[in-house]
Amino acid sequence: MISVVCNNVSPRNTFVAKETDVGIVDTEDIKALKSDWLTDSAIAFWEEYAHTPLPSSSNVTNPTRWLEREVLPKYPQARIVLLRPVISHLLMQTTDLKADASALPDFSKVTHVFLPISDSRDRWNADSGSHWSLLLVSVIDRVAFHYDSLGGSNFSAAKRGVDRLSFVLGVPLRFHQLEDTPQQENSKDCGVFVCILMRHLLIKRLLNANSTEKVSMSMAGKMIDSRGGRKEMLRIVESLRKEGERRRSASPFAGSPNDPPRID
Template sequence: MPSDGFHPFGGKVSKRFRDSLAPEDAYLSYYDVRLTREDVDTLKNDWLTDNTIAFWEEFLEREELVKYPSSHIVLLRPSMAFMLMQTRDPTSLREALPNFNETTHIFLPINDARNVSVAEGGSHWSLLLVSAIDGVAFHYDSLNPSNYREAQNATHKLSQLLGKQLRFVNLDSPQQDNSSDCGVYVCIQMRHLLLKRLLSANSRDKVSLSMGGKIVDATGGRKEMLKNIEGLRKEGERRRSHDESRSSSPFPRKKDKSPPRIDS
């Protein structure tokens, strides 16, 4: 597996079961995220759904961030970021959002959707990384300056919520060469900034958060994310099969139509 999604990744992804599902059918339940076949299929070459990006954030939290128990970094889900951007009074969301009192950094996927009544709206993703301890919001846009206004709006709303002024900085970011890779760029850059910049630095070090000069391998990133999902699905199937084999019931079990689940 590539260490950061910036290099080519080889390997084939099994799709036998996935092809038999309808787009809305559940494919994998991973802690608080339930992926459908449609979500997984977007990783082939399509625009990533909110749910696909939410899965990636959940994956980073459960597989990587958990290794750093003293860290205070929040990966805000797309739905929460959108809700924050659309509300007139951000402070009214305190109970719905994480407690930011001790948070040092916040990652927010930014979407240009404006219609709250349309599911999976918008046409572009970008990434906002807020350093709460420094009072700065760094924006990474792979189609710069497409989401400039949206990122500024999110910064203003988060500033109100945190009760402190945030300076907005539009940083250099690798640029995509098509119309569908923006979500993949968000996911790859999020992991790189989290693992290679924030979590790997000494607390006394001054960390550069610029992504200037980085080359993102979007195709490799898509394949890696698919491989992770397939691996988790197989593990979920293995656990379910193990639990069924230990059942003491003398009656045959009905075929379980729920998706494989990973929750521990």
């Protein structure tokens, strides 16, 4: 069990989530979730913990699951990767792609890859950009779809990401800019759009289709509630914080409020 922590070590700012290899949300991430440009950590958190209704065909008694931790394992045949923003950034910025390929997931049996794309040009800082967009790559169809909520602002960055992933995969990839992508109304909601579009495309399109069905990747007519998305993200963080407090209070190792947080 790994702690999900805020910047200072006070137990009031620390919560314990389920087993996770991401799980770091600090005070800057929380501030960003409320009204600002989403950090890479906030998007990574969503990839793992977004509350997700399973497709109606799943026949599961409790249909709400966490996106990556509980939804994807129920569809092993899908073999879908939700690439973390920091790994997407590595793919985009490394000066030696061949040498750094070992840091990337094993794509040999992957069918689809979701990549959050940033316009950052700082090799060492994924949060240094000003715009997020989303790439959905169908490896089996050798095609990449780009969803940009700010027109074609991230076209060059997305094309670079596709070219680099093509190199790693060892196959050519066709690039499609989805002109009908829902558009944001301000300069700060791009990350929220990426998160909501990712979940919709994964659950409603990829996991809801049978293997012989051709699925449209168009998002024409899809309405994005960015304010509602932010509220949902904050609710998830708060629910995990409360769960962490509950676990700590029940722990036989619980000490004084000033003790550092414990790892179960």
